Amino acid sequence: MIIVMKAGAAKKERDEVLKRIKELGYKPHVIHGTTRDVIGAIGDERGKLVLQSIESMHGVESVLPILQPYKLASKEIKKNPSIIHVTDTVAIGGKEIIVMAGPCSVESEQQIIESAIAVKQAGAQMLRGGAFKPRTSPYSFQGMEVEGLKLLCKAREMTGLPFVTEVVNPETVDLVADYADILQIGARNAQNFALLKKVGQLKKPVLLKRGMSMSIQEFLMSAEYIMSEGNQAVILCERGIRTFETATRNTLDLSAIPVLREKTHLPVIADPSHGTGNHHYVAAMSFAAVAAGADGLMIEVHPDPEHATSDGPQSLKPAKFLQLMEKLKIFAEAAGRTV
């Protein structure tokens, strides 16, 4: 960590800072500048964020961290990309781009079975569908809960597609884990640390969505929460951040893909349905995500979006999804991947 002293800070103030740095277990190193001193504090900064408190001391202008605060998620620990095995045939992070498709919410047996068949026929390797729904309004449909999980299992049996579904409460993590192939942590729970710790104790893969106003560093810190509990099978999902722009529901930050590729060994997928909030833009952003290096996609498909209980405007009809998948193959090939 680098401590920048104020121009004209007293020697006594500097000495107090040096003393405090040593107390915290670091080795200080002073650089005398033309107008001010700068102090390097040598040692592993992680786990000692308390160093930031030096900013309160007299004569200190600012404290600049140097190291990234995550370890297990970083490439310093593991250079090669991680491949997360979901089933014998589905793995995320390898050459094959994995598409998880299906409705926002499970609404009925017919709806989820129909969806599963359609997305399988189009080439998706996984089914998605919400049974526990985190809705902005308490008056909105909150999901079919256990009943929904059972219907997802039925769809899995019929099609062979493993499924991902969201978990919203530490109390129901074990329940959901009994059914699902991947547990999803949604954007609104991306810093729900109690939930992160709980899924960190599972042996099942976790799909972690980026929070709406989460920096990439914080995103990796949330992955680190899961990993530090023992579960290394974390899949990161960019799903759009909140900005001033209102033409799209969120702003899908595709540059997060190459940035994450540089900083972490974990696989990264994109969700263009939530990222744009508009089914007209989903295909273009799916292709772009793959071109940017995504390991997978999460896409909302609904047999009857006009009657969907949630997120109708961003859901594709099966016929449109089929077209998307056809073109996606071409872009995957351009990227040196398969789908």
Place this chain on the structure above:
Amino acid sequence: MIIVMKAGAAKKERDEVLKRIKELGYKPHVIHGTTRDVIGAIGDERGKLVLQSIESMHGVESVLPILQPYKLASKEIKKNPSIIHVTDTVAIGGKEIIVMAGPCSVESEQQIIESAIAVKQAGAQMLRGGAFKPRTSPYSFQGMEVEGLKLLCKAREMTGLPFVTEVVNPETVDLVADYADILQIGARNAQNFALLKKVGQLKKPVLLKRGMSMSIQEFLMSAEYIMSEGNQAVILCERGIRTFETATRNTLDLSAIPVLREKTHLPVIADPSHGTGNHHYVAAMSFAAVAAGADGLMIEVHPDPEHATSDGPQSLKPAKFLQLMEKLKIFAEAAGRTV
């Protein structure tokens, strides 16, 4: 709700929309414009967000909601400001501005007792202190948990100050409620709906912090979650939103105070410590919050910020807090309030 048809939409498309509006229980009303039709859908929009799905239909350009989606939190239900009674002597939302002060985290008996005595002497009416801490890093201090709650009780006994403390997990809500006078929902959990529902079942006041990228409407929807479970004692807390500006930790959105005053009967307080992240700016923003109409303030005070385990840079020393409180009285009086 208003449905705007595309210019040149076919009559058949419009008829489909009219049919769907009726199916959903609304009465449609068509306005024939010069280049397009606009359809008003009459009826209470709340609880029927499914209407948004009409946006997926052919010929539809956009769907504009008219009503605010919250009820219990709105002024349409209750015109007069709500006053939340915490103890016999402390009430939030009345003439008296309530100041809740203390350290970010409870660290030791000495620290919390010293803090409580100091803030009481300066004139604060409540103590704050975290026992369960939601930290960005899994390697940071996570709080003293139950031990911390017991120390807060000890500080309450010694000073008579009721206290507010955060709850982070539905599983520990009942535990925390056994000790605390007000339960706080932190910014990162502001859309943790499982947690909101759980505190909604309590008979204790809840202090709900605004999420980092939460619109004012979503903030009120989270309050509505708590209220719809039966607990009407909700205190809203503006604590800064995330913007591009990095000179402050967050951007304290004081305009949220008059906006909320217009839209809800619930009391509103401000947290200038988290809002700015820098103890130099806390006094100015405290005065500004009171001038903008805040019903209270939440301020971090620590006897020894340089050694704090969390949020040292934004904590005031007791002497500075005393000065702040002296000036605050003058601004409170200017606002027609007491402190």
Place this chain on the structure above:
Amino acid sequence: MIIVMKAGAAKKERDEVLKRIKELGYKPHVIHGTTRDVIGAIGDERGKLVLQSIESMHGVESVLPILQPYKLASKEIKKNPSIIHVTDTVAIGGKEIIVMAGPCSVESEQQIIESAIAVKQAGAQMLRGGAFKPRTSPYSFQGMEVEGLKLLCKAREMTGLPFVTEVVNPETVDLVADYADILQIGARNAQNFALLKKVGQLKKPVLLKRGMSMSIQEFLMSAEYIMSEGNQAVILCERGIRTFETATRNTLDLSAIPVLREKTHLPVIADPSHGTGNHHYVAAMSFAAVAAGADGLMIEVHPDPEHATSDGPQSLKPAKFLQLMEKLKIFAEAAGRTV
């Protein structure tokens, strides 16, 4: 436009609104709702933004515009994509993806000639280079000005590449137009209306960059400024918006490409160099932009980035650019385009 009355607004208030709507030349149409009235104002809203002032009237809750405020830039005026002809062989908006590459600033004859040769060899169809530089600091290099324009012409002569260069002041528009093939309006001047009007009077193509915090609608309004003065040859350029994320210099909003494709006939290109601010991410975002449907790319290439006077960190070396162009051809083909 839709005027939403407050619940319980008086009949007199509604009548005043109706009267005012008629005064402004619209035909009002009242929908009586269950709790409030909603008034449709029929007529072309554009050029009459004064209607928004109705929001000041008693009893009015909000005023919702329906039409997009731009005309010439919209697809309602012109359904087919516009193709902007720069020279006999270079056209933007057709099947061929146009790559404009070169240094941020013209620094010397050797540097710009070397750059031009390198980007041509790699397959770029246009040269970019700044002669007038809008720099955040008055102490930074401000560009070689006319001397820089002359060097760009020399590079054009040697390589045959037409060039795009920025104009920052209405007073020098005619001067720059004497030299350049395309005039660029930078992000910081995207709402410099005096400058927009001036380039609107030219017969040369204008490349308009999106402002850092400009909504897509405002972006199209700035294009409309140029077009309403007579110049229809406008190329839109997405170059990243400002968000809370600091891992990239800006957040390249690639979803703007499909959104603009839907709303306007003007061609759209992307600038991944400014969009990310880091040469490591430029290739991935170039491919993604093409997959999302971009008509072209603007990429910074510098023979010696470590010694660049501006934007070194985001500039590619010629060898890296050559690699990028090789792969870009594959993605262009996947998109049904050439490069």
Place this chain on the structure above:
Amino acid sequence: MIIVMKAGAAKKERDEVLKRIKELGYKPHVIHGTTRDVIGAIGDERGKLVLQSIESMHGVESVLPILQPYKLASKEIKKNPSIIHVTDTVAIGGKEIIVMAGPCSVESEQQIIESAIAVKQAGAQMLRGGAFKPRTSPYSFQGMEVEGLKLLCKAREMTGLPFVTEVVNPETVDLVADYADILQIGARNAQNFALLKKVGQLKKPVLLKRGMSMSIQEFLMSAEYIMSEGNQAVILCERGIRTFETATRNTLDLSAIPVLREKTHLPVIADPSHGTGNHHYVAAMSFAAVAAGADGLMIEVHPDPEHATSDGPQSLKPAKFLQLMEKLKIFAEAAGRTV
């Protein structure tokens, strides 16, 4: 400046960096850390932003600036607050809070005279009014131009109030300076460097509004542009930044006031009318701005907001403005100021 090397960077890479630092006129100083080296580059960073280009070198992870990049605007140059004298009786930055009030645009002789008389009676010390208007739409009213300036002069003659008015084009700076007492640079032109340089050559005060997505550091850099040309009479104006929140037109960042107070000697005022975009919130935010330490306020007042050609929804009627001014006196007194 601090250069952080990558973990495992080669000695040769480090040596190249050291060589480059010396070439640029700095003295390098290496700190050998446990996993990586950190290099301090000692010397005045300002005017040498080229140092950032080191980020392109092999083995470099990041480059962290230490010094603020502005000089003339900084407190290092001038510790005491600057007082800007507008006329013999009006000065900004002293004990007296200066209120500049009037319509968004000059619309007619009657309108501006009526406004001037009203705001003077209420206690404002200056008149505001736009003659050259930067409007988002080319079809909106663009201002009365010179005619408007003449009407402002007439209003000044009648009331004795000096006036501030916007300038939007370097070509008309001298013209506007012939009439106005203070020249305003609007938010959209806050990085129009040609315009900033031009007003920097005047001997008249300049009111510089913060750009919509401008960091506080960039805001001070724009002030530095004006000051570096010779004009030290710069007044900073916080007018709201662009965020995700749509309940207000912008988010008035009042914390910018104490931050600027710490970093610069220049006076700071606030514009709650543009900051909120809604006349209901103007009074609360005016009081808050004064409590936060503002040296003045800019407030829109219109005798007939329902018929205003621009910004009607955010304009106060004279009677409301009078009430605001009465209460403002009380808050000014609380802040140890007068109005």
